[in-house]
Amino acid sequence: MLAGTVEFLRVRELKKAIAAADRTKRQVQYVAGADRDELSSILSSTGIFFTGKNLVVVEDPEKVDTDLVWAHHERGENATSLVIHCEGSIKAKGALAKLVKKLPPENVAKFAAVKPWEQDQQAVDFLAAEARSRKLKLDLRLAAGMVQNIGTDFGILSFEMDKIAMLISAEGGAKEISAEHVKAVIAGFSELGAMPVVDALGRRDRKGLSRALSNMRRTHSGHPSGATLKACGLLSHNVTTWLHVASLLSQGANTDEIAERIKLHPFVVRKNILPVARRWSEGSLVELLNAIAAVERGVRLGHVNPWVEFECALFYAVEERAHG
Numbered sequence: 001m002l003a004g005t006v007e008f009l010r011v012r013e014l015k016k017a018i019a020a021a022d023r024t025k026r027q028v029q030y031v032a033g034a035d036r037d038e039l040s041s042i043l044s045s046t047g048i049f050f051t052g053k054n055l056v057v058v059e060d061p062e063k064v065d066t067d068l069v070w071a072h073h074e075r076g077e078n079a080t081s082l083v084i085h086c087e088g089s090i091k092a093k094g095a096l097a098k099l100v101k102k103l104p105p106e107n108v109a110k111f112a113a114v115k116p117w118e119q120d121q122q123a124v125d126f127l128a129a130e131a132r133s134r135k136l137k138l139d140l141r142l143a144a145g146m147v148q149n150i151g152t153d154f155g156i157l158s159f160e161m162d163k164i165a166m167l168i169s170a171e172g173g174a175k176e177i178s179a180e181h182v183k184a185v186i187a188g189f190s191e192l193g194a195m196p197v198v199d200a201l202g203r204r205d206r207k208g209l210s211r212a213l214s215n216m217r218r219t220h221s222g223h224p225s226g227a228t229l230k231a232c233g234l235l236s237h238n239v240t241t242w243l244h245v246a247s248l249l250s251q252g253a254n255t256d257e258i259a260e261r262i263k264l265h266p267f268v269v270r271k272n273i274l275p276v277a278r279r280w281s282e283g284s285l286v287e288l289l290n291a292i293a294a295v296e297r298g299v300r301l302g303h304v305n306p307w308v309e310f311e312c313a314l315f316y317a318v319e320e321r322a323h324g
Contacts, residue, residue, distance in 0.1 A: 001100060003086035004111030008154040010087075013109055014057070017083050021055035026081065028055045033064035033084075040065075043072045043080055058084045062091065066099040073103065117268045120144070123152040130161040136168065137176040146182060148195050160186060197231060197314075198238050202276040206318050213311050224307040225299050231310060232296045236289065243285040245269070245277040288317045 004010050021028050031039050042056055058064055061084045072082060089112065090096045100108050114122050124143045131138035150156055163185040168174050197216060200208035216227065241262060248258045255274065259266040264273070280288070291313040299306040
């Protein structure tokens with residue numbers, strides 16, 4: 001049984017089953033869950049087109065006859081292997097859910113999406129597992145940097161890991177992935193990304209902001225305009241969230257109400273966002289957003305050194321707020 005909303009992981013497991021069938025010379029058949037007669041014919045080995053060993057993939061399985069499937073499992077007959085492929089979550093009170101409870105745990109694989117605030121950590125764990133599967137070691141800090149730079153899409157992360165593994169193999173087969181390996185295959189990779197800049201700005205930490213900007217400028221391997229646009233995009237997203245929360249606070253909203261409005265867990269809101277929203281007034285956040293937008297326009301208009309403009313805008317905002 002394969003189920004879940006994380007399509008990449010679910011489909012990859014299905015592909016593994018099909019590849020294993022090919023290696024063992026099994027014929028792969030696809031059957032609609034609602035077609036009981038065809039499925040029964042295959043499982044009983046009476047159909048004239050389904051002789052020999054088979055792998056049967058049941059698609060759209062919500063209407064499958066689960067009694068038929070369970071009877072096949074109970075027989076223990078291995079000439080025909082059965083994969084029930086559910087594109088999404090299994091309905092809690094449906095027949096499939098009852099079947100899952102009866103099946104041994106090793107016969108069921110669920111790939112459920114995590115909460116939004118857990119996605120980064122899940123992606124980091126995924127990258128570490130991808131590295132181990134290629135007999136490579138990946139430092140979790142470096143994995144976190146990759147997630148900050150290229151996102152949480154498992155397909156993209158797996159593809160980038162493939163490229164890194166091929167590079168390491170071509171260079172002689174190191175055992176551990178280094179920042180240099182990552183930078184070689186991911187354009188403009190910054191080991192820390194722009195998040196330290198966001199964190200320091202949120203804390204109104206002038207020294208921390210200076211260090212974070214210096215590190216990002218030093219580690220970015222592409223054109224400065226690219227680093228500027230990337231940092232502006234990430235900052236705009238976070239500052240907009242802070243402004244939204246500051247506005248809700250001014251309207252008297254509590255933590256749970258704010259969390260529901262911005263679709264984040266109350267703990268994340270309480271720990272990471274409320275302190276920033278209280279530290280910056282609505283007016284100062286609006287000014288900061290306008291300053292970031294002006295820097296972005298400067299990049300697109302071909303200003304000579306937009307990164308300097310970016311740093312000046314942030315330091316000015318922090319200084320103004322410090323003396324406001």
